[in-house]
Amino acid sequence: xxxxxxxxxxxxxxxxxxxxxxxxxxxxxxxxxxxxxxxxxxxxxxxxxxxxxxxxxxxxxxxxxxxxxxxxxxxxxxxxxxxxxxxxxxxxxxxxxxxxxxxxxxxxxxxxxxxxxxxxxxxxxxxxxxxxxxxxxxxxxxxxxxxxxxxxxxxxxxxxxxxxxxxxxxxxxxxxxxxxxxxxxxxxxxxxxxxxxxxxxxxxxxxxxxxxxxxxxxxxxxxxxxxxxxxxxxxxxxxxxxxxxxxxxxxxxxxxxxxxxxxxxxxxxxxxxxxxxxxxxxxxxxxxxxxxxxxxxxxxxxxxxxxxxxxxxxxxxxx
Amino acid sequence: xxxxxxxxxxxxxxxxxxxxxxxxxxxxxxxxxxxxxxxxxxxxxxxxxxxxxxxxxxxxxxxxxxxxxxxxxxxxxxxxxxxxxxxxxxxxxxxxxxxxxxxxxxxxxxxxxxxxxxxxxxxxxxxxxxxxxxxxxxxxxxxxxxxxxxxxxxxxxxxxxxxxxxxxxxxxxxxxxxxxxxxxxxxxxxxxxxxxxxxxxxxxxxxxxxxxxxxxxxxxxxxxxxxxxxxxxxxxxxxxxxxxxxxxxxxxxxxxxxxxxxxxxxxxxxxxxxxxxxxxxxxxxxxxxxxxxxxxxxxxxxxxxxxxxxxxxxxxxxxxxxxxxxxxxxxxxxxxxxxxxxxxxxxx
Numbered sequence: 001x002x003x004x005x006x007x008x009x010x011x012x013x014x015x016x017x018x019x020x021x022x023x024x025x026x027x028x029x030x031x032x033x034x035x036x037x038x039x040x041x042x043x044x045x046x047x048x049x050x051x052x053x054x055x056x057x058x059x060x061x062x063x064x065x066x067x068x069x070x071x072x073x074x075x076x077x078x079x080x081x082x083x084x085x086x087x088x089x090x091x092x093x094x095x096x097x098x099x100x101x102x103x104x105x106x107x108x109x110x111x112x113x114x115x116x117x118x119x120x121x122x123x124x125x126x127x128x129x130x131x132x133x134x135x136x137x138x139x140x141x142x143x144x145x146x147x148x149x150x151x152x153x154x155x156x157x158x159x160x161x162x163x164x165x166x167x168x169x170x171x172x173x174x175x176x177x178x179x180x181x182x183x184x185x186x187x188x189x190x191x192x193x194x195x196x197x198x199x200x201x202x203x204x205x206x207x208x209x210x211x212x213x214x215x216x217x218x219x220x221x222x223x224x225x226x227x228x229x230x231x232x233x234x235x236x237x238x239x240x241x242x243x244x245x246x247x248x249x250x251x252x253x254x255x256x257x258x259x260x261x262x263x264x265x266x267x268x269x270x271x272x273x274x275x276x277x278x279x280x281x282x283x284x285x286x287x288x289x290x291x292x293x294x295x296x297x298x299x300x301x302x303x304x305x306x307x308x309x310x311x312x313x314x315x316x317x318x319x
Numbered sequence: 320x321x322x323x324x325x326x327x328x329x330x331x332x333x334x335x336x337x338x339x340x341x342x343x344x345x346x347x348x349x350x351x352x353x354x355x356x357x358x359x360x361x362x363x364x365x366x367x368x369x370x371x372x373x374x375x376x377x378x379x380x381x382x383x384x385x386x387x388x389x390x391x392x393x394x395x396x397x398x399x400x401x402x403x404x405x406x407x408x409x410x411x412x413x414x415x416x417x418x419x420x421x422x423x424x425x426x427x428x429x430x431x432x433x434x435x436x437x438x439x440x441x442x443x444x445x446x447x448x449x450x451x452x453x454x455x456x457x458x459x460x461x462x463x464x465x466x467x468x469x470x471x472x473x474x475x476x477x478x479x480x481x482x483x484x485x486x487x488x489x490x491x492x493x494x495x496x497x498x499x500x501x502x503x504x505x506x507x508x509x510x511x512x513x514x515x516x517x518x519x520x521x522x523x524x525x526x527x528x529x530x531x532x533x534x535x536x537x538x539x540x541x542x543x544x545x546x547x548x549x550x551x552x553x554x555x556x557x558x559x560x561x562x563x564x565x566x567x568x569x570x571x572x573x574x575x576x577x578x579x580x581x582x583x584x585x586x587x588x589x590x591x592x593x594x595x596x597x598x599x600x601x602x603x604x605x606x607x608x609x610x611x612x613x614x615x616x617x618x619x620x621x622x623x624x625x626x627x628x629x630x631x632x633x634x635x636x637x638x639x640x641x642x643x644x645x646x647x648x649x650x651x652x653x654x655x656x657x658x659x660x661x662x663x664x665x666x667x
Contacts, residue, residue: 056389088426097425104392105425109416115382116417119389119397126345126371126395133389146412149382156377308427309461311485314560 003275005043005204006267011283012039012063013264015072018287019062019079020241027295028079030092035063037235040263041166042067044207044230045134048215054102054120056113057136059094060234061106064136069101076290082297089300090308110171111137111144114163118150121159121225130219133161140171142185148192151227155192158224162214163189165229172238173249189227196227204263233258322505327497329471330360330436333478334398336507338368341396344482346373347383348400348436355666357400358438358497380409384435388418391431396482404437404491405448411456418487419462434481439493439530439581441629442663446620449667452530452582452613457489458559458591464512465558467491467581469533471501473556476510483509493531493581495659513560517569521551523643524575526635527566528554529588532579535657538632539639542652548643558588563595570596570606575642579630580612587612607642611635631657 016034023032035042038060046055046067057064065075071086078085079093086097094108104120107113117135124131141147142165154161165185169176176183189196195214199207207230214226233255237244245252268276306314324332338344346364348357352375356362365373376383380401387397401407407414418431440449457465464486468477474492481488518533519540528536533554540550551569555561570576576596578589589610600606611630619625637651 054393086426087424087428090426091424095424097428099428105421105429107417109412112385112412112417115385115413116389116392118382119386119391120393121389122386123390123393123395127393146381146385149377149379150385152377153379153382153386308423310464311422311430 002267002270003279005047005208006264006271006276007279007283008043008047008067009039009204009264009267010279011286012043012066014283014287015066016062018291020236022291023241029081030079030094031239032079032093032241033060033239034236034241035060037258038166038168038232039063039067040202040204040207041164041230041232042136044204045162045164045211047208048212049102049132049134051102053132053134054104054117055134055136056104056117056120057106058110058113058138059106059108060138061096062093064106065096065098065103068103070096070098070103071101072286072290073293074098076294077297080294080297081299082294083300083304084293084297088304088308090304111141111146113137114141114147114150117161118154118159121154121161122157125160131160132215132218134164135161136164136166138171139165139167139169139176139185141165142188143171143179148188151189151192151194154225155194158222160218160222161225162211162218163194163225163227165227166232167229168232168234170234170238170250185229186227194225194227196229198229198231200231202230202232202258202261202263204267235259321502323500324471324503325497326471326474326492326499326501327359329475329503330478330492331362331364332503333475334361334364335367337479337482338364338372340507343394344372344396344398345390346398346400347376347387349376349378350402351375351400357402358494358666360497361400380406381413384410384413385417387433388413388431391433392429396432396434398434398436398482401435401437403440403449404453405440405451407435407437407453414457414463414487415460419460422486423462430485431487432485434478434488434490436490436492439491441531441581442494442667443622443625443660444620445618447617450618452491452580454489454491454529454558454582455587455591458588462487463559464488465491466512466556467530467558468510468556469496469528469530469554471499471503473510473516475503476508477556479507480509480512484512491530495531495657496534498659499534510556512557513562514556515562515565516554516556517551517565518554519550519552521549521573523549523573524551524577524639525566525569525573526550526552526639527576527578527592528552529558529579530581532581532630535630535632535635536579538657539635542632542636543639546640546650548640550639555592561592561595563592563599566592567596567599570600571604574604575607577609577611577635577639577642579635580610582612583615584610584612585615607645609638609642611638626656
């Protein structure tokens, strides 16, 4: 199990480090919101889900996409704007999707995908399926009205879903304390009659165990939605490949405990050196392959500009 | 024998038939299961199909639109009902940033087959926030279909088409159409999008009436006929896609185009229709153009000002008469308020 978790965490970390390394070349012409430092939340939750379960995420979605089994080649090709990308190059880093893997989309407008998980869960219950939907969002989304509307309805209808608040303390550069009167996100969920838990230390195995138990109970007892606030920390700048500890809004000292608590290192240290080296090599080979695939893939044809607006090709109003 | 239903009954029948045919169709919205049943358009559906497929919602237009989208991503075909179009403004983020865009931004891998029914609330005294016709806001956005049928026949066929469509559809109703009666076949049928209806043939001027204004244009046609003016009346039925060919063919014949909207004219559906026709006919035909719609103010409630706010059969006929006489003559029929407005007593 440790090997499995390490592989997923390390793979995400290395993919994003490679994205950051390539970024100054301008081959990736899509703003990137890197998940480095926050991988444990996506990995812990997605390991607790089944392949047939679904997740809805945010523009900081690389980790979620990969943790849920999204295709790596298609992700890198998408960042490169290639037609082989998961959205044919038309979505970019902020709009990753892999329906087969249950990655049902990521949105650039904060909070917008939360009700989609609720609606998906509604449909699953109506159909008698035991699928669970997970809504991933940040502490910034808690400021949005749709967050409250969604919790209210999900709880009212006892829908099979989990709310995953990935609290990295910042909405871009604004700290939670400048936006919310108290650090009480879990209490808000409880006000909607939802069992809620804060996982303070970013421990990937603890996140996995807690969510696993919740999801099992949701399937078994149809007891309705659960809420998790997973504390986390973004190591890089809000958008882009660099860090920003020199910008004055946060300090390296604030980040230090999170650096010390790096889950990639922690899980890696639990493995024997040989196993770790084997996993590292396999991950590197896969990443090289994915970037080579993206490099070699063609850009979309000009005609792709007009496809996918509607199901049917648009034949009207074209002068 | 002709089978006569009201527009509201046609909406209800379309919904019932589609729900019986396809278990993935659901209906949600504030008040869909109450005793007023959205002017009768959802009456009996919950009893027949159960509370999981037909349900009232919290006052959460934003999230409930997102719920409809999420359910559609999971394979359902939700019909989300808003008793006033004004309330859809609370759902704009989900409609414009998500429903309209996800097919495109996810490279064609997902579909959002939702129908958003909303009702332009005009009767009388509805005021600033219960009367707006916002169809042009949605026409502006690629990825949304916008339909506004005016007859009971088209209401049923267009709603069935909307439910079966694989794209998000804004289905625009007008409160003053709900009591209108007309022939509606009992069997299920679809009215395809992108095909305008020529409601009356004529030779002197083309009147295009959107939603309820199609009815007022037909009345204007009768006034005009009494003074020797032959008006052709067209109902676009669907605004996106827009059947500009039918309108262009008519304007080529009449040389005059008056577009009347159940909404404002600035950047409106009337502006768009005029522009598309002008782009097609420039250099080919000399055409006289005009738009009519709501006065460019907030809708007032007091009767005399409200009457000035809306176009009606008389003001449309008067404007058309002046256009046909090249601005050299004016005339207006005696003002008679439309029967459905005079007689209206609710429900609101």
